[in-house]
Amino acid sequence: MTETAYDATAEPTRPPAEPDHDVPADLPSPPGPLVAVPPAPRRSPAEEARTLVAGTRTATLATLSEDGTPWASLVMYGMLADGGLALMVSTLAEHGRNLERDPRASVAITPPSSGADPLQSPRVTLAGRVERPGPDDEAEVRAAYEEAVSAARVFGRFGDFSLWVLRVARVRWIGGFGVMGSDDAAAYAAAEPDPVAPTAERAIAHLNADHADSLLEMARTLAGYGDATAARCGGADRYGLSLEIETPRGAASARVAFAARVDAPDGLRAATVELARRARVAGA
Amino acid sequence: MTETAYDATAEPTRPPAEPDHDVPADLPSPPGPLVAVPPAPRRSPAEEARTLVAGTRTATLATLSEDGTPWASLVMYGMLADGGLALMVSTLAEHGRNLERDPRASVAITPPSSGADPLQSPRVTLAGRVERPGPDDEAEVRAAYEEAVSAARVFGRFGDFSLWVLRVARVRWIGGFGVMGSDDAAAYAAAEPDPVAPTAERAIAHLNADHADSLLEMARTLAGYGDATAARCGGADRYGLSLEIETPRGAASARVAFAARVDAPDGLRAATVELARRARVAGA
Numbered sequence: 001m002t003e004t005a006y007d008a009t010a011e012p013t014r015p016p017a018e019p020d021h022d023v024p025a026d027l028p029s030p031p032g033p034l035v036a037v038p039p040a041p042r043r044s045p046a047e048e049a050r051t052l053v054a055g056t057r058t059a060t061l062a063t064l065s066e067d068g069t070p071w072a073s074l075v076m077y078g079m080l081a082d083g084g085l086a087l088m089v090s091t092l093a094e095h096g097r098n099l100e101r102d103p104r105a106s107v108a109i110t111p112p113s114s115g116a117d118p119l120q121s122p123r124v125t126l127a128g129r130v131e132r133p134g135p136d137d138e139a140e141v142r143a144a145y146e147e148a149v150s151a152a153r154v155f156g157r158f159g160d161f162s163l164w165v166l167r168v169a170r171v172r173w174i175g176g177f178g179v180m181g182s183d184d185a186a187a188y189a190a191a192e193p194d195p196v197a198p199t200a201e202r203a204i205a206h207l208n209a210d211h212a213d214s215l216l217e218m219a220r221t222l223a224g225y226g227d228a229t230a231a232r233c234g235g236a237d238r239y240g241l242s243l244e245i246e247t248p249r250g251a252a253s254a255r256v257a258f259a260a261r262v263d264a265p266d267g268l269r270a271a272t273v274e275l276a277r278r279a280r281v282a283g284a
Numbered sequence: 285m286t287e288t289a290y291d292a293t294a295e296p297t298r299p300p301a302e303p304d305h306d307v308p309a310d311l312p313s314p315p316g317p318l319v320a321v322p323p324a325p326r327r328s329p330a331e332e333a334r335t336l337v338a339g340t341r342t343a344t345l346a347t348l349s350e351d352g353t354p355w356a357s358l359v360m361y362g363m364l365a366d367g368g369l370a371l372m373v374s375t376l377a378e379h380g381r382n383l384e385r386d387p388r389a390s391v392a393i394t395p396p397s398s399g400a401d402p403l404q405s406p407r408v409t410l411a412g413r414v415e416r417p418g419p420d421d422e423a424e425v426r427a428a429y430e431e432a433v434s435a436a437r438v439f440g441r442f443g444d445f446s447l448w449v450l451r452v453a454r455v456r457w458i459g460g461f462g463v464m465g466s467d468d469a470a471a472y473a474a475a476e477p478d479p480v481a482p483t484a485e486r487a488i489a490h491l492n493a494d495h496a497d498s499l500l501e502m503a504r505t506l507a508g509y510g511d512a513t514a515a516r517c518g519g520a521d522r523y524g525l526s527l528e529i530e531t532p533r534g535a536a537s538a539r540v541a542f543a544a545r546v547d548a549p550d551g552l553r554a555a556t557v558e559l560a561r562r563a564r565v566a567g568a
Contacts, residue, residue, distance in 0.1 A: 021376060022443030058402045060344030060392045062354035065411070070346035070354045072392035074407045074458070092305060094409075094456065108344045108356035118342045119435065123358045125378075127349070151403065155461070159306030172378065174358070177439070 021178060031249035033224025040257035041239045045173040045181035046191035049124040050083050052109050054193035057148045059107040063098035071098055078144030082189045085166040086145040087130065088152055092160050099164055103129040107166065120176040128169035132162070141165055195265045200236045203268045207233040214276040219245045221282035223254035238262040241275065305462060315533035317508025324541035325523045329457040329465035330475035333408040334367050336393050338477035341432045343391040347382035355382055362428030366473045369450040370429040371414065372436055376444050383448055387413040391450065404460040412453035416446070425449055479549045484520045487552045491517040498560040503529045505566035507538035522546040525559065
């Protein structure tokens with residue numbers, strides 16, 4: 001990923017379409033836009049994964065037990081600069097003995113702020129192998145874990161605990177029902193955590209509470225839903241906003257893109273103001 | 285497990301002591317009671333597991349991918365009468381394809397109300413095999429899943445989703461740092477979810493807010509900490525209370541037992557009042 005601003009009308013960097021759910025014919029599908037609109041970029045699965053990993057400290061680790069069966073267990077982790085996970089586990093725990101015997105592992109990470117419907121909440125699976133940090137990176141790995149888990153400054157001294165690094169080979173991101181994508185090790189290592197993620201929840205609440213008119217104008221003029229009767233913001237990231245739109249034809253979801261990717265942690269407000277202005281001009 | 289009240293002075297039904305952390309010699313260990321007190325019963329690991337399973341709807345599933353590596357992913361579940369888990373997964377998802385190929389699976393369950401320190405919060409791992417429900421139990425399994433996940437009344441009709449039952453063969457419960465135990469399939473199937481679990485959090489808050497004096501008296505006269513200077517309730521279950529005790533010798537944890545196991549969902553208050561009365565009499 002380049003650090004420069006990009007053309008928001010470019011093709012989004014999404015993976016090819018995946019096979020879709022086998023939906024009964026009598027279920028209605030959401031209405032599309034009334035006019036063609038340029039595709040709006042989104043975070044890639046790797047960016048989604050890096051963002052989730054950066055914003056969370058707990059994961060469920062899947063390892064292989066002695067008889068080859070899978071074993072799921074809670075762990076905490078620290079994040080390394082390349083997105084690898086710093087883990088510290090005890091050989092008193094089954095997962096600790098498992099990693100000593102077989103380095104193949106996977107983690108599922110669900111952010112603590114998951115909504116009322118867990119199946120509609122974002123989560124990610126990372127799969128790869130653990131390895132012991134070497135003399136070059138032992139200090140970085142320990143510091144990353146201790147930053148996430150301050151008690152490790154004590155229990156990290158116990159003789160039964162050891163440090164591991166999960167090197168990520170495969171990424172699977174689930175954004176909600178039917179929203180998903182995969183990425184590989186190189187894409188994951190190159191991706192950045194979204195810098196606006198820590199402020200997104202507050203920004204979304206503010207938009208929905210105080211700027212319903214602007215959101216409706218975005219839905220009508222920028223997302224192609226000229227018949228929208230209401231719009232809520234369902235997500236905000238460095239590339240744009242996700243809208244949940246009501247129309248007489250039914251409910252729909254759409255994306256509206258910022259003029260340029262937001263790189264500053266506090267850049268969401270200015271980008272949203274520009275978007276609202278653009279929607280107003282387009283509707284005038 | 286029998287349904288009758290039991291002798292609270294009996295040996296607790298705890299598993300044999302497990303190997304302990306390899307703690308550096310210069311770390312202080314918590315002080316013991318000043319006088320011998322009878323052991324106070326606790327929930328068994330199987331009861332802890334059944335209680336956690338009953339109070340939660342989301343789990344992380346560990347399955348085996350095509351290349352034999354573990355794969356961790358979020359699922360929701362319903363609980364069957366014997367503690368088996370009703371699952372519904374899509375073959376569009378890696379875990380769905382994995383279960384079709386290899387029925388070996390594990391789930392980690394962490395309750396949604398986990399505290400600020402995830403490593404000190406209870407969680408459980410269940411391991412076993414999935415199987416398709418048969419004609420005899422398909423309706424029960426579907427109903428259990430739909431009770432937990434109402435949207436399954438819609439997506440359960442999609443052709444790519446199928447129902448599974450996780451039959452539990454092994455249980456590993458972690459109560460917090462250094463507090464843990466295991467149980468087998470028979471113990472898990474026979475154990476009951478704790479009926480007072482849904483009201484425990486409110487009872488604990490009430491005890492700590494309004495009855496610090498009673499808790500201190502319990503610590504001094506029932507738990508053997510005659511030098512206690514303060515006590516908080518850290519846990520409440522059908523068998524008794526867990527106390528966090530301050531003494532001039534340092535901080536300690538202890539259990540105090542109810543006179544009889546609580547079987548009614550609203551029985552925590554009466555049992556705690558009796559416990560407070562007993563502590564007062566013993567201290568008089």
